[in-house]
Each structure stands twice: as C-alpha cells, then as structure tokens.
Amino acid sequence: MLEIKDLRVNVAGNEILRGVNLVIRPGETHAIMGPNGSGKSTLSHVLAGRAGSAVTGGTAVFNGKSLLALSPEERAGEGVFLAFQYPVEIPGVNNVYMLKAALNGIRAYRGESELSAVEFLKLVKDRVKAVGLQESLLNRPVNEGFSGGEKKRNEVFQMSVLEPRLAILDETDSGLDIDALKAVAEGVNALRNETRSFIVVTHYQRLLDHIVPDFVHVLSAGRIIKSGGKDLALELEARGYDWVIAEAAA
Amino acid sequence: MSTALADLLAGHPAPLEGLSKQRQAAAELWRRAGMPSVRQEGWRYTSLQRFQELSYRLAGANDRDILPETLAVLHGRSLVRTGNAQVILLNGQFLADHFDGAALPDGVTVQSLTQLSKQEPQQLPHHVSVGEGAADPDFSHLNLATLNDGLLVEVSEGVVIDRPLHILVLSVGDTGLMTTPRISVRLQQGARLSLIEEYLGADQGGGFTNAVTEIALERNAHLSHHRFIQGATAVDHIGSVVARQAEGSHLESDSIVLGACFCRVDIDVALQEREARCRLNGLFLGQGEDHIDHHTTIRHLASETRSEQLYWGVLDERSRGVFNGKVIVAESTRGIDAQQASNNLLLSAAAEIDAKPELQINADDVRCSHGATVGELDPDALFYLRSRGVAEEQARAMLIYAFAARVIDRIPLPELQDALAARLLGESTASLLPSEGVA
Numbered sequence: 001m002l003e004i005k006d007l008r009v010n011v012a013g014n015e016i017l018r019g020v021n022l023v024i025r026p027g028e029t030h031a032i033m034g035p036n037g038s039g040k041s042t043l044s045h046v047l048a049g050r051a052g053s054a055v056t057g058g059t060a061v062f063n064g065k066s067l068l069a070l071s072p073e074e075r076a077g078e079g080v081f082l083a084f085q086y087p088v089e090i091p092g093v094n095n096v097y098m099l100k101a102a103l104n105g106i107r108a109y110r111g112e113s114e115l116s117a118v119e120f121l122k123l124v125k126d127r128v129k130a131v132g133l134q135e136s137l138l139n140r141p142v143n144e145g146f147s148g149g150e151k152k153r154n155e156v157f158q159m160s161v162l163e164p165r166l167a168i169l170d171e172t173d174s175g176l177d178i179d180a181l182k183a184v185a186e187g188v189n190a191l192r193n194e195t196r197s198f199i200v201v202t203h204y205q206r207l208l209d210h211i212v213p214d215f216v217h218v219l220s221a222g223r224i225i226k227s228g229g230k231d232l233a234l235e236l237e238a239r240g241y242d243w244v245i246a247e248a249a250a
Numbered sequence: 251m252s253t254a255l256a257d258l259l260a261g262h263p264a265p266l267e268g269l270s271k272q273r274q275a276a277a278e279l280w281r282r283a284g285m286p287s288v289r290q291e292g293w294r295y296t297s298l299q300r301f302q303e304l305s306y307r308l309a310g311a312n313d314r315d316i317l318p319e320t321l322a323v324l325h326g327r328s329l330v331r332t333g334n335a336q337v338i339l340l341n342g343q344f345l346a347d348h349f350d351g352a353a354l355p356d357g358v359t360v361q362s363l364t365q366l367s368k369q370e371p372q373q374l375p376h377h378v379s380v381g382e383g384a385a386d387p388d389f390s391h392l393n394l395a396t397l398n399d400g401l402l403v404e405v406s407e408g409v410v411i412d413r414p415l416h417i418l419v420l421s422v423g424d425t426g427l428m429t430t431p432r433i434s435v436r437l438q439q440g441a442r443l444s445l446i447e448e449y450l451g452a453d454q455g456g457g458f459t460n461a462v463t464e465i466a467l468e469r470n471a472h473l474s475h476h477r478f479i480q481g482a483t484a485v486d487h488i489g490s491v492v493a494r495q496a497e498g499s500h501l502e503s504d505s506i507v508l509g510a511c512f513c514r515v516d517i518d519v520a521l522q523e524r525e526a527r528c529r530l531n532g533l534f535l536g537q538g539e540d541h542i543d544h545h546t547t548i549r550h551l552a553s554e555t556r557s558e559q560l561y562w563g564v565l566d567e568r569s570r571g572v573f574n575g576k577v578i579v580a581e582s583t584r585g586i587d588a589q590q591a592s593n594n595l596l597l598s599a600a601a602e603i604d605a606k607p608e609l610q611i612n613a614d615d616v617r618c619s620h621g622a623t624v625g626e627l628d629p630d631a632l633f634y635l636r637s638r639g640v641a642e643e644q645a646r647a648m649l650i651y652a653f654a655a656r657v658i659d660r661i662p663l664p665e666l667q668d669a670l671a672a673r674l675l676g677e678s679t680a681s682l683l684p685s686e687g688v689a
Contacts, residue, residue, distance in 0.1 A: 048637050051629070076639035088634040092652025097683060101648065102638035109639070141652075142634075158638065 001026050001197055002067075002166060007058035009039075009046050009222075016042045018222035019058065024166070029198040031208055031233060034219035035241045040201045041085065043219065044170040047199075048082035049075050062166070076102070077109030079165030083155040083172055090142040095154070096124060098142050099161055106162060123161060131157040131187045149180030156187035167191070168199045173207040185210030205237035218244050255285065255301045255458075258308060258428065259395055266363060266397060268371025275380045277395035283387035290387070295572040295604045296514055296543045300486070306458065308396055309429045313341040316422060321348075324450050329478055329669040330416050336360075337417045342429040343399040357409030358443070363400035363432065377402050377434040379464065381492055381518075388516075390490040393430045393462045400432035405441035405471075414444040414476075414663060419461065420451070421485045427457035434464045437471035437499075444474040444663065451485030461489040467499035467526075474662060475503040479510050486512040497523035497552075504661055507534040507542050508673060514543040521548070521555035532561035533657040535674075536569025536601070543572035548588065550579045556587040562657045563594040564650055565601035575620065576608040583613045590620040595653050597627065597646075647675045 002024040009017040016039045024030055034040050046053050047060065049072035060067040062078055070078065090098070104114045115123070128135055133153045143151050152172055159167055169188065173181055188211050192198065200211055208216070208230065216232040217224045220241065225248035226232070236244070259277050266273070285301065286293040321338075336353065337360055338345040344362035354360060367374055378400070381390050405411060419431045437443055447463060467473055479487055487510055493501055505515050519528045534542040548557040563571040573592045592605040607620035627649050635645035651674045658670050671680040 050633050050637075071642065072633060072636035073639055073641050073645075076637060082637050084634065088628075088630045090628075090631045090634065090649070090652065092655050093631075093635075093648055094683075098635065098638065098640070098648070101640045101644060101679060102635070105641055105644070106639040162639065 002060065002062050004060045005058055007046070007060060008056045009042055010054045010056050011042060011052065015056070016053070016222055017046070020219070020222070020224055022217065022224060024197050024199065026197055027194040028215065029192065029200060029211065029213045031200045031202060031213035031216045032219050033202060033205075033216060033233060033236060036203065038219045039222045040203075040219055041170055044082060044168050044199070044201050047168055048072060048080060073105060074109065076162070076164075077106050081159050081162055081164030081167045083152075083159060083167065083169045085171040085174055087143045087146075087151040087155055089144045089146075091144050093142050094139055095142050096138050099124070099158060102158075103162060127160040128157060130190060131160055132183055133157045148175040149177070149183070152176060152180065152184045153187065156184055156191075160187065160191055165195070166197045166199070168201065169211075170201050171203065172200070173202055173204060181207065182210055205233045208233045220245050220248065255304075255306050255428070258306055258392065265367075266374065267367040268374040269367065269378060269397075272375060272378060272380050273395050273397070276391040279380070279388070280391040280395055283391075286387040292545060292574075293387075295570075296541065300512065301458070304426055306426045306428045309341040309343070309398060309423065309427055311343075313423055313427065313429070314343045314345070316340055316420070320422060320452065324418070324420055324422075324452070327450060327480065328418060328448060329480070329666060329673075330446055330448065331665060331669065336415060337401065339399075339401060339417065339419045339431045339433070341421060341423055341427065342397075342431045344401055355409075355411055355413070357406040357441075358411055358415070359402070359404045359406075360415075361402050363397070363402060363434075366402055377436060377464070377466075378432070381464075381490075388490070389460050389488045390462045390492065390516075393432060393460045393490075396428070397430050397432055400434065403433065403435045403443075403445070405437045405443050407438040408440040410442040411444070414446050416446045416448065419447065419449045419459075421449070421457050421459045422452040423455055423457045425456040425484075427455075429457065429459050431459065431461045432464070433462070434466075435473065435475075436466045437468060437473055439468045440470045441468070442472045445476065446663075446666070447475065447477045449477075449479045449487065449489075456484035456486075458486045459489070461487070463489070463491045465491065465493035465501065467493065467495045467501060469496045469523075470498040471496070472500045473502070475501065476661060476663065476666060477503065477505050477515075479507045479513055484511055488514045489516070491515070491517045493519045493528070495519065495521050495523070495526035495528065498525045500526075501528040502531070502662075503528065504531045504533070504657075505544060506532070506670070509535055509537055509540055510542060511539065512541050515545070517544070517546045519546075519548050519557070521550050521552060521557065523552045525554045526552065527556035528558070530557070530559045530561075531657050531660050532559075532573070533654055534562075534571055535564045535654075536571055537566040538569060539567075540569040542569070545572075545574045545576070547576040547578065550577070550583060550586045550588060552580075553583045554585040555583070557589070559590040560657055560660070561592045562654060563592070563603055564597065564654060565594065565603055566597040568598070568600045570601070571603045573603070573605045573622075574608060575606070577610070577618065577620075579611045579613050579616055579618070581612045584615040586613060586616045586618070588616070588618045592622040593653075593656075594622070594624045595626065595650065596624060597650070644676075644679055647679060651675050
C-alpha cells in the first residue's frame with residue numbers, strides 16, 4: 001500500500017529525515033516511536049503534504065502513485081488522512097460544513113457523485129454517535145473552543161466520516177488524560193479493518209496499550225534504526241531509547 | 251459638451267425650482283476648494299489624478315433611455331433576488347415608467363426631486379442640504395451644484411415597514427459621463443424602514459458616479475440601510491452618506507463594496523440628540539488594481555450617544571484599501587460610547603491597506619475604543635482544510651468567507667447574506683453552508 005524508500009527531507013536547511021525506509025501493507029498498523037527531534041512529526045507532515053519541508057531524495061509510493069507529487073487535497077482523495085497533533089481552530093468555518101466540503105471533494109476526486117444532504121446527515125449522525133463526540137460540537141466552528149480531548153475526538157470523528165485508506169495519527173495522545181486517551185483509542189480501533197492501514201506516531205508507549213500495533217519502528221536522527229513487534233514498544237518504555245541508539249551506532 | 255471635472259459647474263443642470271440658493275452655495279464651496287489633492291489629509295491615500303485626465307459631461311434627459319435588454323442584464327446582476335427593484339435611478343434620474351407607487355405600503359412616499367420641485371418647491375430645501383461636511387473638498391457640493399434629479403423617500407410618523415425598499419442606482423453611459431444620483435431619506439418620529447441602495451454599472455462604457463445619500467431620522471426612528479457597490483465595471487464611484495439623528499433614533503448603515511476599480515465613500519453621521527445611536531458595518535473586497543476608500547466621521551454632539559463601527563477589508567492582487575475612521579466627541583457631553591474596529595485580510599504581497607483611526611475627544615465621560623488589524627490567510631488552517639480533501643481554491647474561499655462573515659452576519663436581511671455568501675464562496679460551496687436545523 002505505502003512504500004517509502006530512502007526518503008530524505010530538509011526543514012529550514014537542516015536534514016531531518018536521512019533516508020527513511022518503510023513498507024506498510026493493507027490492514028497493518030505501524031507505530032513510529034522515537035525521542036524528541038527524531039523527525040517523527042516531519043514524517044507525518046511530509047506524507048500529508050504540509051508545506052515547509054523540502055524532499056531532497058527518495059520516494060513514497062502509495063497504491064502505485066507517487067505521493068510526494070500530489071497536493072494535500074489529492075492525497076486526501078487517494079485516501080490519506082492526517083490526524084493532527086494540534087488540530088487547527090478555524091473560526092467561522094462550521095464543522096459539518098467543512099466535513100461536507102471535504103467529503104464531496106474526495107468523492108469528486110474519485111469520480112463519485114456527491115452525497116445528498118439526507119445521506120450525508122445520516123452518515124454524520126451515525127458516526128458522531130460511534131465516536132462519542134457531543135452532537136452540539138458539530139455545528140460549532142472547527143475546533144474553536146474545544147477542549148484537548150474534544151479536538152482529538154473530532155479528528156477521529158472526521159476520520160470515521162472520510163474513511164481513509166491510510167490514517168496517520170500524529171502524537172494523538174499528547175495533551176490527553178487517560179480517559180480521553182481510551183475514548184480516542186476506542187474510536188480508532190473501531191475503524192481498524194483488513195484493508196485500512198495506520199501509522200501511529202507517538203513518543204510514549206501508553207497509547208500503544210490501547211491501539212496495539214502490528215509493528216513498531218524506532219526513528220532516531222532521521223532514520224529508522226530498529227523495527228520489531230508490539231513488544232519493542234514495551235521494551236522502549238522500560239529501558240528508554242538510549243540502548244537502541246547505542247546498538248544502532250555499534 | 252465635455253469639460254474638465256473641476257469646471258463642470260459651467261454646465262447647464264436641470265433647474266430644480268426651490269433649490270437655487272443651496273446650489274449656488276454648493277457651487278461656491280466647490281469652486282473655492284477646487285479638486286482634492288493628495289496633499290490634503292483627507293485625500294492622502296486617494297489620488298484623483300485619473301479625473302484630471304478625462305473630459306466629463308453632465309448626465310441629461312437623453313441619458314434616461316435604457317434598452318429593456320440592458321435593464322434585464324443589470325437586474326440579473328443585482329444581489330437582491332426577490333423580484334425587480336422597486337425604484338430605479340438611471341444616471342441619476344428617476345425612472346417613473348418602472349415605478350409602481352401603488353405597490354408601496356401606506357405611509358411611504360417615494361418621489362423624484364424634479365416632481366417635488368414642480369409641486370412643492372418650498373419643500374425641497376428641507377430635504378436637500380448643502381452640508382458643511384469636513385473642511386476637505388467635498389464631492390457632495392459638486393453633486394448638489396450639478397444635480398439634475400434625485401429621490402425623496404419619506405416614512406410617516408410611527409409607520410413600520412417590514413419589506414425592504416430596494417433602490418437600484420444604475421450608471422450606464424460613456425467614459426466621460428458624470429451622474430449625480432441623490433437620495434434623501436426622511437423617517438418621521440418612530441418610523442422604521444429597511445432600505446437597500448444598490449449601485450450597478452454597465453460592463454461597457456464607464457463614467458463617474460458622484461452619489462449622495464442624505465438621511466434624517468426624527469425621534470426614535472430606525473433606519474436599516476444597506477449600501478452596495480458591485481464592481482466589475484469601469485465606473486468610478488465617489489459617494490457620501492450624510493445622516494442627522496434626533497433623540498433615540500437608530501441607524502444601521504452598511505457599506506459593502508464588492509470590487510470596484512475606483513471607489514471612495516464618505517460617511518458622516520451626526521448624533522445630534524440624546525440616546526441617538528448608529529452602527530456602521532463595512533465590507534470591501536478588492537482585486538486587480540481596485541482602490542476602495544472609506545472615510546467615516548461620527549459626531550457625538552449629545553450625551554448618551556453611541557456609535558459602533560466595524561470595517562472589514564479583503565484585498566487581493568494589487569488592490570488597495572483605505573479606512574479612516576474619525577470620531578468627534580463634543581464638549582460637555584456625557585456617557586458617550588464609541589467603538590471602532592478595522593480588520594483586514596491581505597491575500598497578496600502587493601495588496602495594501604491604510605487603516606487609521608482619528609479621535610477628537612473633548613469630553614471626559616467617554617468610553618472609546620479603536621483597533622486595526624492586518625493579517626493574511628492562516629496557512630495552518632488552509633493546510634488543515636486541504637488535508638481533509640477540500641480543494642485549495644475552495645479552502646481559501648471558505649476562510650475568506652469566514653473572515654467576512656463577521657460583518658455579513660450583522661446584516662439583518664437573510665437574502666443579502668445568502669447573496670454575499672454565494673459571491674464569496676461560489677454557488678456550489680455556498681449551498682453547503684449550514685442552514686437552520688443541520689444535524
């Protein structure tokens with residue numbers, strides 16, 4: 001589904017990703033862990049198409065297409081979804097209205113017809129319940145005045161409506177207490193199936209107690225220096241990152 | 251006969267019985283002041299060089315003919331969808347053929363100034379004043395001196411009109427045509443009216459619209475006034491709105507400019523008696539080489555008067571916006587509240603806004619605030635929307651609309667709100683806007 005080869009990325013003149021290799025197959029959940037400044041967020045951003053980073057080498061092929069050549073909205077059309085670490089507040093743009101524009105945009109990209117107002121409303125009602133987002137937040141401006149937990153839940157809600165093929169969760173656990181974390185993880189787990197893949201970027205193990213990954217990768221200084229199963233995350237939690245870094249350097 | 255704008259007074263305007271004294275005074279004021287120059291504070295940001303380069307002629311009776319097809323096209327471009335305009339001023343002149351006086355509600359009178367000058371010339375000076383205005387050269391003087399017709403709208407005491415009165419002001423002519431639309435609005439005690447004043451120009455030709463709206467609100471009267479200028483034409487626009495308010499009266503006045511190659515609007519409100527209040531909303535959208543200038547003056551002449559001004563600008567490409575908001579608080583007044591905000595969105599590096607508050611406060615018991623901001627579209631918000639699948643152009647339109655909605659939401663006519671949304675977002679995105687009862 002996604003094949004990243006020797007991906008190199010500069011941010012403000014500094015090489016942040018220095019040759020990342022990663023293969024993600026349909027239905028797999030991959031956790032990307034690593035110390036602060038290792039390039040985790042840059043990887044999320046560059047996959048979703050955020051401006052501000054320059055790809056200097058390598059490829060990212062998504063279902064046969066070169067992802068890096070596409071605009072953010074085209075990537076969304078291809079089925080990529082980024083759940084933001086810091087969801088943006090957009091005063092004046094209503095949540096549901098944005099979502100309708102987004103869903104119609106994606107459907108238009110795929111050559112599908114727009115959903116009727118009735119169909120859309122049914123979908124929204126259905127998903128909002130599943131994710132446990134307060135219905136009253138739907139008609140509020142996007143994320144404006146939302147608590148940290150509501151913002152993350154809104155990301156998962158949007159994900160559930162847009163039904164991506166690949167969802168990238170960028171530090172979704174940051175700023176969440178344990179109850180909110182559980183609720184968000186449940187929402188994500190409900191969306192897991194044999195065709196949908198996830199990249200879960202996180203600094204801490206605790207999110208992975210709730211979203212159990214198939215693979216865990218350690219990103220350090222812009223490279224994946226170790227990969228393993230879900231147990232690797234537990235080991236990192238117990239022993240920290242230094243031993244992996246030392247092992248990789250040896 | 252064509253002539254330089256400054257010398258148009260030599261023309262032969264319509265006689266308008268009963269107004270000769272005022273017109274002479276106005277002509278004298280205009281002559282003495284001469285054309286404004288950028289060396290004068292009030293015109294610092296707005297050069298009138300373009301007017302020096304052309305010859306002008308006054309609109310006359312011959313400019314009152316319009317082809318039905320042309321009229322239909324202009325009606326089609328109107329922001330007001332519910333039927334045709336009730337009143338049309340074409341090149342400054344009232345189109346009697348297109349007016350059905352019987353359709354007006356009881357208590358509202360609409361008549362042309364020409365008609366009034368024939369029937370009751372002694373009444374004219376009550377509705378048309380010279381205006382002392384600012385010390386600056388004042389185009390309303392040129393308007394009065396060269397006036398060839400105009401409109402009087404009057405609402406009788408205590409009459410409340412629900413349906414808005416729509417006046418379509420059309421400029422259809424050649425490059426050198428100067429038109430002088432003039433609208434006098436008088437609301438008697440306790441009367442209430444909603445008035446849409448919409449300026450449209452033909453796509454071809456050009457010309458210069460020198461417009462004046464004079465508003466008199468008697469005690470406890472309430473006027474909701476929506477002044478729209480739609481661009482995409484080559485018609486230059488200089489307009490004045492002059493309002494005088496008596497005790498407890500309330501004026502809401504919007505100035506919405508949707509692109510215009512050259513536009514200057516002066517709004518002068520005198521809160522003459524206790525508890526008079528006004529709320530001015532402005533929204534201007536510039537692109538290309540558009541130049542859109544708003545100068546407001548609020549005169550707090552009595553105690554317990556309130557004013558509120560919100561002017562929002564969205565400027566793209568090489569367009570330029572100006573907002574100058576002057577607030578004057580007279581001596582020995584008490585309990586004055588004056589708020590002013592100018593927020594601006596620049597969509598290109600070459601766009602420019604000059605926003606300037608000007609406060610002249612001569613009293614102590616005053617609550618007065620002003621603020622001006624200049625920003626650009628939030629790149630994080632733009633990326634967020636695009637990452638969800640919203641195309642870039644649509645995402646930009648959504649963010650621009652979100653900005654403008656702060657002003658649009660204050661316009662109490664849903665029909666105009668919808669029309670503005672459609673203009674800003676495009677019909678298809680606007681149709682996604684939440685209506686009541688979604689989810």
